[in-house]
Amino acid sequence: MHISLRLLRYFVAAAETGSTTAAARALNVSQPSISVAIRELESVFNEALFTRGLGAGLIATQFGERKLSEARQLLAVAAAFEADDGGNAAAGEVRLGVFTTIAPVYLPSLLRIAQQRYPKLSIRCEEGDLAQLESRLQSHRIDLALTYDVGLPAGIERECLADLKPHALIPAGSRLGKTRGPVSLRQLVKEPFILIDLPYSREFLLAPFWQYGLSPEVRYRVASIELARAMVAEGLGVALLITQKSATMHTPTLVERPIREETVRQPLVIARAAQALHTRASQLVAECIHAAVQETLVRRSGRPRTGETPIAAPGQPK
Known part of the structure; x- marks a missing residue:
């Protein structure tokens, strides 16, 4: 059995692009070259690497997913050797x-x-x-x-x-925003809450409230920090974040405040x-x-x- 790095590259490209045509374009080779490579590998293993999905797209089989992971590792080793x-x-x-x-x-x-x-x-x-x-x-x-x-x-x-502690985003013009120093979770829970609603994120952003037996009123759910910051700046509610602002995020109509309570970092x-x-x-x-x-x-x-x-x-x- 002889499997070249070329065959592995063609296989990985086909899996990541979802088609032999797209893989050929990405690698600047002919489409038949990709198809032949897949057939050669399937012949070696005597098992299918892909099934055809809707629109004739390539979908890796369970066996194909396992071999895809192994192929990526082998290519990484080869790349490190060449580097x-x-x-x-x-x-x-x-x-x-x-x-x-x-x-x-x-x-x-x-x-x-x-x-x-x-x-x-x-x-x-x-x-x-x-x-x-x-x-x-x-x-x-x-x-x-x-x-x-x-x-x-x-x-x-x-x-x-780093171990990071949650902090609050508050409209600068609000009563809470005009106060100084740390804010309490009990103060925040009284305000409309804007939640970053991403897998896992939603749970760890609500966990500090749950830790103290509190449950904020989630008024809005968003998928990005930028949108959460913009909505707080418009006075639509408060938010809790772990991630600090980047060097380019300067919004004068909102303030960031540390949380008074000790929370999970x-x-x-x-x-x-x-x-x-x-x-x-x-x-x-x-x-x-x-x-x-x-x-x-x-x-x-x-x-x-x-x-x-x-x-x-x-x-x-x-």
């Missing part, structure tokens, strides 16, 4: 997933730091919600994820970057599948993630905010 050609260990490609709500806060700094330190290092980014990132890690579609440690299973390794982590290859490139990206998170937390006030505890990267000063 060290000529002694240049600061090269290669890393597939990074980033939780949608935190991408604007940390990703720009991360990419800038990586470009400055390791210009030959390539980072391919994908945004996703918590459930999507978990799935992509387990299927080896991504190598690392910058995310919150919410609902991650035992098969996912975590490296903690949310770990910000680098996550990877337990069986994932620890390449030199992925280690360098993890180093850049640490630097970006610490830079972002310190930049806001000269030191981490109360409830924000950055954790040094391995080998870095504590």
Whole structure:
């Protein structure tokens, strides 16, 4: 049995694009080349890798999903092997997933730091919600994820970057917004509540209230921090967030306030599948993630905010 890297690349491209035509376009090869590669692999395994969905799209079988995960791992190993050609260990490609709500806060700094330190290092980014990132890690579609440690299973390794405490978004012109200092959950629960309604997110944003036997009136459900901030700025209610604003998010009509009560803190982590290859490139990206998170937390006030505890990267000063 002989399976080349070319066949694996064609197989992965077909699975990720959902068609042989799209895969051929992505790899700049002929469509029959993709079809032949799939048939060769199915002949080797004597089992189907795909079924045809509506519109003749390719859908991986259960067997195909398992082989897809293995193919991605093998290609990652090959890419890491090639990246060290000529002694240049600061090269290669890393597939990074980033939780949608935190991408604007940390990703720009991360990419800038990586470009400055390791210009030959390539980072391919994908945004996703918590459930999507978990799935992509387990299927080896991504190598690392910058995310919150919410609902991650035992098969996912975590490296903690910071412990973050929830904070409130309040309309600046409201009675509550004109007060100073921390606000109480009991004060917030009296206001209309705007909830970030994403898988897992909704639960950990409501958990601080539940911790004190409170239940806010959810008036609006949104899918992005930007929309939540805009609605608070219009005086439509209050919101609770873990993610701090990015450097470009300045809205004078809303204020951010710490929570008075001690609540469960949310770990910000680098996550990877337990069986994932620890390449030199992925280690360098993890180093850049640490630097970006610490830079972002310190930049806001000269030191981490109360409830924000950055954790040094391995080998870095504590």
